[in-house]
Amino acid sequence: MKKETKTEAPVLFMDDVSFSYAGGRSGSGVEGISLSLGKGEVALLCGRSGCGKTTVTRLANGLAPHFYEGSETGTVRVCGLDVAHAQLWETARFVGSVFQNPKTQFYSVGVRGEIAFGCENLGFEPADIERRVDAAAKEFNLTPLIDESLFSLSGGQKQRVACSSAAATSPALIVLDEPSSNLDFEAIVQLRSAIARWKTEGVAVLVAEHRLHYLEGIVDHVLYLENGRLAHRWTAEEFARLDDAERIQLGLRARSIDDIFRNSGCCGTPAMSNAQKATLGKNVVRFENLTARFRKNGVLEKTLEIASLELPAGSITALVGACGAGKSTFAEAVCGLNRCDGTVTLDGTRLGKRARRRTCFMVMQDASHQLFSESVLDEVTLGMEGPDRQQRGLDILRDLDLDPFAEDHPLSLSGGQRQRVAIAQALATNRALVVYDEPTSGLDLFHMRQVAEGIRRVRERGITQVVITHDPEFALSCCTHVAVMDRGRITETYPLEESGISRLASFFWSKYHTGEEDPPIRKTPSSRQKE
Template sequence: MSRESKTESPVLSMDDVSFSYAGGRYGAGVEGISLSLGRGEVALLCGPSGCGKTTVTRLANGLAPHFYEGTETGTVSVCGIDVAREELWETARYVGSVFQNPKTQFYNVDVRGEVAFGCENLGFEPSDIDRRVDAAAREFDLAPLIDESLFSLSGGQKQRVACASAAAVSPALVVLDEPSSNLDFEAIAQLRSAIARWKAEGVAVLVAEHRIHYLEGIADHVLYLDDGRLARRWTADEFARLDDSERMQLGLRARSVDGIFHGNGRYNASAKAETQRAAAEKETVRFEGLTARCRKNGAFERILKVDSLELPAESVTALVGSCGAGKSTFAEAVCGLNRCDGTVTLRGDRLGKRARRRKCFMVMQDASHQLFSESVLDEVTLGMEGPDRQRRGLGILRDLDLDAFAEDHPLSLSGGQRQRVAIAQALATNRRLVVYDEPTSGLDLFHMQQVAEGIRRLCEHGITQVVITHDPEFALSCCTHVAVMDGGCITEVYPLEEDGINRLASFFCSKHHAEEKRGLANPADTPTSFLATKGVNP
């Protein structure tokens, strides 16, 4: 795929690879995949949710078929070794992985131990391990958290730990599956810097993503999967020239940060303005004395303090802030799910913690935590009443493009599909206040728009919604207001009209550009490339 790869053996090579999971579990299989990545090449793997992107990453790092059993044909090799036949511990010398849900790859309970884990497994010298851990912690801004428990971190912070763990080993190939799904803009800029560093060091990088804007100017190749097949290929220049209408027809998100705020994001401004005018005439939802505590160093520490907050009833408020600002803690407190105090006044009813569990609904960041039934339809109808609940449940699934999976087990679906099942639950419960924690992680453009449409539809039924999000593209598509959180407190609230859009753009872009200005650290401060330390010459 590059001039070098014609004269050198590729770091990653897939030759006519097909794979199907045993029993049809774990997601979509793939058919006839052929690709190669040379030293310092970055490939973006994109396509609709459930198209097989995750399967390609599992083939590249050897998890399929070693861990995810199934039938494989063709050949996958990394630095000349056949990963389907080599032991996983041997493949780990060459491949670093970052999963969509970082918790599934953790083996320790503290940050330092997790970042060091791969190096220890590979038998690095203790002094070398310490150097690598410190460098990776600096690169991913983990130094203040290095001695913290993993259980105390936010979703975005955990993703940064997973990236640092992969970086510490200095592999020949880094495989990332939706690495930005739970990251704020500052952390995404850090991720971009890390990928740029790997590229400069000669490391090959394969990234499966829906949020593709941060790879602008870094990705050398864009590979589009559809229904398990590699349907389209573009060079970076070809992809940059792709017409926006064609990009949207393919279900691909904005290609640049500028495209988010000055492209399609403003399309429903008039509809939002009408919703804002209607909301202004209605009563408000009030949050008073809302606090929450968590245990740190053997004592309980207050991590949320919202003295007073009013949001228009029947509005959709985007709750934004950096990773660790307290957004998920706020969501749990609103729904009475953590160690919290305070009240929420909803339609004149002053709700304490126990009452909020019955009146509010939360769509969790990790949708797997709230999926319990044997089928997708059973999951959606679990909290519904009435003789026609099956019909209504199927209607909700149809609106979210999930009706084809009605009889499937929820945990057999892809990450993005599970997220939509959880959102279908929220639509089915008909509660008056719904809080979403990162509802678009793992969603392509089509399904993001479907979720946005479902949220707008709930407004018409008198439901107030709060959406925790690091995704401005989504916020612009359905939210009417913005609330900013920092240090466990709400610092500002504003309507998302023209001036509000500019304020939101300033909020996200200031973090993005601040990290870009920080630039790459001195390469001498980071672990030496695996290719150099191990003498590999792919």
């Protein structure tokens, strides 16, 4: 007689789940979602911005419908718990979450307190909490920052705190919404290693992402959403065999770091193909002895120290470096938004702090901080003049695929859509210098290309631009120059021509090699056949 084997219940089970938000659009609803995730399985949610990925993560951790109110049908269970009808504190025993914007999930003011918060809420013993905090901090290289204030951290460091906090309670399911959006390459390697470790420990992981390269070799299931429905399901092997043309048509980013540089980001290399080269001349921007100091633990420390830097007129400079290197501090100094010393000159004219505010425009890392109007169209036309301002605003929104949301409130949009609204503001400005702080943090391939094209059009007007980015795929799609920042200093600058692309590749490869493992490179089926 054959012995019966007992099938283990899934960690996450969704059966024909539909959800629509109450009172308007606070995200994209979903329809007919069914999926099952067992112990040690990793599922990737992908698709164009606004397709419903974030809503699926909210259903998995119970935020929908308990926090984000709306109408839900179907079944969502985590470790057998009916999430829709359980209290959030009950779901928190099984689920750890990392949001797209980590600041929206913080409850403490310090790193240690934030990592410990979930453990304390679940009533763990003090000695156990201390052990868990130390282990989680070490896992994400936060030990040197353990006694820091959250307000003193960079965006990437905050994201690492959120990941550490989610892992500290040892949940059965970890839900990640765009976890790499603000991370540098070293931190992305740490995130990859953490997901791989959770997988081996039997933790189920549901991750919504646009940047796919760091998940190569870890993911078991790839789920593609379109207009709120699961349009495609692939195993990892099936997804690896997906034709590049089909992947690009679906709006999906490169599947490996190797593909990014081998295919020049799949978007061409405008720096090499542009007929007009950015050269020093009219409207060149110069920075000299630019320094900024901030008080840390009662001691005044330098966070920015740039002896000399020149940005060619009409250039698009990718400013790259580790999280906490001073890139955002530099952006704020350029735009006159913080206390700094030194000189900034435009075409030989020295710009004081007030003049910089009138001359420069900044797209912030968190776009929500600069959205104030009642509608998307009002937001874009806010600084425009002339009788045709409405039409010009609509044209910009159309170019960024935002015209259907022209009358919507900006804060009702998804994270990626808000990011594009802020970029639309930049495209609408006539400022001489525009700085973007991580402009592609929530964008799929299609919208990344739209933003790159918009930035190239801004360049045609002679406007000089700086793009702070950890995204080599985006840098290759539109930037003409690279500046590398380390510990508040510019260590090298170079044009993004053929040799410059090799230098940029070496920079990012070196960051991958500082991780705990080799870069996640898997040979494509075509390369195996050739061998």
